[in-house]
Amino acid sequence: MRQDTTAESPATARGAVAIIANRRGELLLHLRDDLPGIAWAGHWSVLGGGCDPGEDTATTIVRELDEEAGLAVDDLTELFEIRDEHGSGQMITFFAASWDGDETALPLAEGVKLQFLAPEDLEIRTIPPFIRDGINRYLATRPS
Incomplete structure (x- = not known):
């Protein structure tokens, strides 16, 4: 998830993230780099980032x-x-999708790693509060 570099104020800055599940019900999480200057450094998150100027959230998530x-x-x-x-101040649009590939084979361009995790394994992970809220909302409405 890239840090927002647009000139928009936090009240109008937007971003998009995707909760991606596999057929086993695991969620694809992204361990972010632990570097100064990036949002939620060293946290587990879902893939996504800030909207470029003039870009809608659907286009943003596909690009990210x-x-x-x-x-x-x-x-x-x-x-x-x-x-x-508690972070960028951005309004984040959450998307959902399914994917059943091997996450270790993806060409990770940002962050430390990607990993499918069972929902019960998320409690011990350090996850930004808004991402945890979004995951919990998603899990509460998903068919079992």
Whole structure:
């Protein structure tokens, strides 16, 4: 998830992330670099990033999935929005998709690693609060 570099104020800055699940119900998480100057350094998150000027969130998430992990999915569905109150201040649009590939074979361009994790394994991970909220909302509405 790239740090927002647009001239927009945090009140209007936007971003998009994708909760990607495999057929086993695991979620694809991204361990972010632990570097100064990046949002939520060293945290587990989902793939995504800030909107470029004039870009809508649907275009942003397709671009970010490709840029960060060379990932293309066919079934992106817009879910809801949550503001990153304790980080960038951006309004983040959450999307959902499914993908059943090998995450270790993806060409990771940002961050430390990608890993499918079972929902019960997320409690011990350090995850930004707005991402955890989004994952919990997604899990609460997903068919079992």
